[in-house]
Amino acid sequence: MLNATFRQAVQTESSQASAHWVRFVLAGRERFGMLTGGTIAIHSGDMFAGAQPTGERVPLAEVTLLAPNTPSKIIALWNNFHALAGKLAMPVPPEPLYLMKAPSSAAPPGFTVMRPPSYAGKVVYEGELGIVIGRSCSRVSPQAASEFIFGYTCVNDITALDLIAADPTFPQWVRAKSFDGFGPFGPVVATGLDPRDLTVRTLLNGQERQNYPIADMIFQPHELVSRLSHDMTLLPGDLICCGTSLGVGAMKEPVNTIEVEIEGIGTLANTFV
Numbered sequence: 001m002l003n004a005t006f007r008q009a010v011q012t013e014s015s016q017a018s019a020h021w022v023r024f025v026l027a028g029r030e031r032f033g034m035l036t037g038g039t040i041a042i043h044s045g046d047m048f049a050g051a052q053p054t055g056e057r058v059p060l061a062e063v064t065l066l067a068p069n070t071p072s073k074i075i076a077l078w079n080n081f082h083a084l085a086g087k088l089a090m091p092v093p094p095e096p097l098y099l100m101k102a103p104s105s106a107a108p109p110g111f112t113v114m115r116p117p118s119y120a121g122k123v124v125y126e127g128e129l130g131i132v133i134g135r136s137c138s139r140v141s142p143q144a145a146s147e148f149i150f151g152y153t154c155v156n157d158i159t160a161l162d163l164i165a166a167d168p169t170f171p172q173w174v175r176a177k178s179f180d181g182f183g184p185f186g187p188v189v190a191t192g193l194d195p196r197d198l199t200v201r202t203l204l205n206g207q208e209r210q211n212y213p214i215a216d217m218i219f220q221p222h223e224l225v226s227r228l229s230h231d232m233t234l235l236p237g238d239l240i241c242c243g244t245s246l247g248v249g250a251m252k253e254p255v256n257t258i259e260v261e262i263e264g265i266g267t268l269a270n271t272f273v
Contacts, residue, residue: 018192020266021047021151024063032068035060035188047189048134048150048236067108068153068189069132071239074101075228076157076177080218080243087246096219096227099173101157101241105183112271113158113181121162123251123272126244127202127210127260130155131221132189133238137229145225148234151191152198152221154260154268155241158182161250185239190265195221202247203259210247217242 020035032051033042040063042056047069078097079085085092107113115123134150163176177183195214202210214220219227224240234240251258256272 018190019151020188020190021068022186022188023047023066023068025066026058026063030066031063033058046236065109065187067106067184068186069237069239071103071106071132071237072235073232074103074106074183074239074241075099076101076241077219077224077243078173081212081245082216082218083212084245085218092218096224098228099177101174101183102178104180105178106239107181107184107270109184109187109268110270111181111184112273113184114273116160116179119160119163119179121160124159124161124248125202125204125209125251125258125272126155126157126159126248127200127258128155128157128244129153129195129198129200129214129221129242129262130185131225131240131242133225133234133240134236136233136235137225138233140226140229142223142226145222145229148225148229149221150236151189152193152195152262152265153185153189153239154187154200154262154265155183155185155239156202156258156260156268156270157241157244158184158272183239183241184268184270186268187266193264198262198264200245201261203257203261204249204251205253205257209249210245212245212247214242216245 022035023032033040038060040058042054043051045051130153132150135148137148160176163172198214251272260268
């Protein structure tokens with residue numbers, strides 16, 4: 001069940017986009033549906049292809065939210081914001097720079113992420129916009145890419161930072177980002193948004209640490225989908241984490257609450273211990 005604070009955050013945002021899709025457990029059964037206010041209209045079939053309302057409705061407070069979809073792959077961008085590139089004195093890349101996170105790193109809103117027992121170093125949050133693919137696409141143009149984007153979600157791309165350069169012979173990006181639970185996303189997939197109008201805001205233990213516009217992105221979502229689709233076929237439900245900007249930091253407290261807020265999508269809240 002959702003606690004009152006988290007339920008209010010999800011409910012408040014659910015009326016600000018054309019549709020908010022959620023996946024959840026009700027009476028031990030996995031379901032999905034469209035969230036409006038505090039009520040979910042349950043659907044059947046495939047969220048990405050011809051979902052049909054069943055006529056059933058359930059209060060948000062009575063369900064357990066899951067990650068809104070199950071990606072076959074999670075792609076995470078590096079150096080994709082002008083502001084962060086400038087601070088780090090990095091050149092603007094001529095093409096997207098990315099890595100893969102294990103799909104098993106995905107976690108739902110409200111999930112408590114545990115520190116890996118094999119790692120005692122610095123762990124950082126990264127609040128990001130996520131793109132959810134709605135149709136299989138390969139080698140699509142930027143102009144056609146919108147036809148293959150189902151919607152957008154909030155992502156916390158958690159990273160075991162000290163692992164990346166721990167071995168001087170091999171940067172361990174994938175391992176650093178693929179521990180179980182290191183990829184929370186949700187609480188919804190929102191459709192009908194113009195990502196250029198969005199702002200990502202990240203709070204750590206109630207204190208704002210990130211507040212940056214998607215408009216500062218080097219490769220905007222439609223171009224990302226196009227370029228990535230020329231490298232690999234993107235499948236329905238695949239998640240593209242668009243990269244982060246200024247304000248990334250370590251989670252140092254014994255118990256850390258991280259909230260990634262994007263107006264029109266909602267608030268992804270998780271705990272790291």
